Amino acid sequence: MSSDQQPKRQRAGPGAWQAAGATAKGKKVPSTRVDLKLFQSDPVRVLYLMAQRFERPLIGLHLGKSFIYVVQHPDFARHLLQTRVENYRKSYGPIAQVFGDSILITQGRKWQKLRKLSQPAFATARLKSMPPVIAAATDAVLEEWAPAAGTGTPFAVDRGVQQITLNVVLGMLFNASIASFGPRVMDEVETALVIAARFAWDVTGEVRRRRPDLDRRFALAVQRVSRMTRGFMLRRAAVDPQPDDLLKLLFEARNDPEFPEMTDRQVRNEIVTFVIAGYETTATALSWTIRLLAEHPEMQARVQAEIDQAVGDRVPEYDDLDRLPLLGAVFAEAMRLYPPVPMLSRFANEEDSFEGVSIPKGLQLTISVVALHRQAALWERPNDFWPERFLPEHAKERYPFSYLPFSAGPRACIGHRFAMIEGPLVLARMLQRYRFSLGPVSPSYVWSISMRPKGGHQLLIERR
Numbered sequence: 286m287s288s289d290q291q292p293k294r295q296r297a298g299p300g301a302w303q304a305a306g307a308t309a310k311g312k313k314v315p316s317t318r319v320d321l322k323l324f325q326s327d328p329v330r331v332l333y334l335m336a337q338r339f340e341r342p343l344i345g346l347h348l349g350k351s352f353i354y355v356v357q358h359p360d361f362a363r364h365l366l367q368t369r370v371e372n373y374r375k376s377y378g379p380i381a382q383v384f385g386d387s388i389l390i391t392q393g394r395k396w397q398k399l400r401k402l403s404q405p406a407f408a409t410a411r412l413k414s415m416p417p418v419i420a421a422a423t424d425a426v427l428e429e430w431a432p433a434a435g436t437g438t439p440f441a442v443d444r445g446v447q448q449i450t451l452n453v454v455l456g457m458l459f460n461a462s463i464a465s466f467g468p469r470v471m472d473e474v475e476t477a478l479v480i481a482a483r484f485a486w487d488v489t490g491e492v493r494r495r496r497p498d499l500d501r502r503f504a505l506a507v508q509r510v511s512r513m514t515r516g517f518m519l520r521r522a523a524v525d526p527q528p529d530d531l532l533k534l535l536f537e538a539r540n541d542p543e544f545p546e547m548t549d550r551q552v553r554n555e556i557v558t559f560v561i562a563g564y565e566t567t568a569t570a571l572s573w574t575i576r577l578l579a580e581h582p583e584m585q586a587r588v589q590a591e592i593d594q595a596v597g598d599r600v601p602e603y604d605d606l607d608r609l610p611l612l613g614a615v616f617a618e619a620m621r622l623y624p625p626v627p628m629l630s631r632f633a634n635e636e637d638s639f640e641g642v643s644i645p646k647g648l649q650l651t652i653s654v655v656a657l658h659r660q661a662a663l664w665e666r667p668n669d670f671w672p673e674r675f676l677p678e679h680a681k682e683r684y685p686f687s688y689l690p691f692s693a694g695p696r697a698c699i700g701h702r703f704a705m706i707e708g709p710l711v712l713a714r715m716l717q718r719y720r721f722s723l724g725p726v727s728p729s730y731v732w733s734i735s736m737r738p739k740g741g742h743q744l745l746i747e748r749r
């Protein structure tokens with residue numbers, strides 16, 4: 286691919302339902318059966334293969350004893366996420382046990398109150414104070430990586446990247462760091478998420494029955510994360526005056542008669558949710574971005590030239606983001622190819638229909654973000670790493686709801702802008718210091734709430 290080629294307008298205009306082999310009124314939705322075990326072990330791969338095989342807006346999927354609709358068309362995604370959002374409740378399965386009934390999970394009036402309460406923590410003025418927190422968290426890990434530089438020995442960057450994003454979210458929202466929770470917090474969260482993902486499609490409870498050891502380990506991990514969070518809450522409650530952050534807002538809401546739902550347990554749920562939702566996804570996006578740059582040295586060199594020119598050696602600042610369009614585009618393109626949240630699941634509260642397809646009450650629908658992001662009907666050269674398509678001048682050319690790394694509509698990610706500041710600033714700091722190249726490539730993936738290669742992204746680093 287020549288990098289000077291210009292992306293053309295994305296396809297999938299209004300006729301796309303027909304063009305995609307569509308569901309005209311009364312026509313049956315095609316359906317397929319997939320082995321439940323295969324789906325549980327690697328749902329992203331299954332969704333990806335389904336998208337290649339069935340270029341259809343909607344596919345019925347039989348999974349063991351259950352049946353779901355897989356949504357592959359942006360108009361249908363808009364229907365679920367925006368137009369009829371009130372009719373589609375979230376379905377998180379066992380992962381909900383890790384978070385508790387928090388902003389991510391809950392619905393209706395309680396969700397509205399939680400969202401409104403948390404919003405000030407994501408206001409622009411607040412986000413502008415991110416760069417020093419990001420630089421400190423990143424520099425600490427870059428120092429840890431220094432001995433590996435130039436040795437020719439690959440190492441998995443994933444854990445270091447997670448450490449950065451966890452410290453950024455803890456620093457920004459809770460004036461805390463990994464040490465405030467205890468060094469084991471990352472391992473316990475990881476254990477809980479990986480096991481929850483294995484249980485996610487276990488509708489009959491078969492996996493849980495067959496693997497009581499996993500069930501116990503899951504319960505233990507959730508318990509330990511809760512204990513560490515409660516310990517942190519107690520220590521923080523003793524601080525006077527309270528730092529001005531999200532936790533202060535949550536603590537204050539406990540005394541608000543209009544907010545009877547805000548119990549200690551609810552505060553715990555919110556902390557755990559913001560911590561996990563904030564760090565795991567961002568780390569996944571960052572690791573894939575670094576890996577893609579390692580695979581594409583010419584793009585890495587162009588991004589480094591952009592950083593050298595706009596920032597030089599100093600700590601990147603908020604205003605630098607506008608001067609780093611290619612870096613922002615690289616981060617966005619990495620999330621298109623490897624969306625950290627590859628599917629969005631919902632249940633229909635009431636019977637509904639869209640484009641002649643009837644949706645029975647109680648049916649589960651999964652928006653295949655992987656399919657939307659890689660469809661030839663929506664994207665030119667869908668499987669290529671082609672960051673230029675995300676340069677600001679092409680933003681208007683995208684078909685609505687075709688790019689959903691952060692979801693869309695009222696339940697879209699509250700941390701969208703947070704992540705779009707953090708990602709490029711972490712990358713800028715890393716690329717100022719190191720050049721990345723590819724080590725051995727893992728053939729398989731680990732699936733928790735997001736997708737990572739088994740054994741991590743094995744990369745080589747060299748000082749610039």
Ligand code: HEM
Pocket residue numbers: 375388389390400454558559562563564566567570625626629630689690691692695696697698699700701703704
């Ligand atoms: C690259 C990074 C990120 C990605 C790809 C991402 C993706 C998403 C997606 C897809 C959803 C919707 C989930 C659904 O509908 O089931 C979501 C929701 C959410 N995200 Fe993020 N997220 C990222 C970073 C963050 C950060 C940095 C934070 C907080 C600091 C955060 C906090 C949340 C919360 C609290 C929700 C629930 C919002 C609600 O339902 O009102 N996320 N995220």
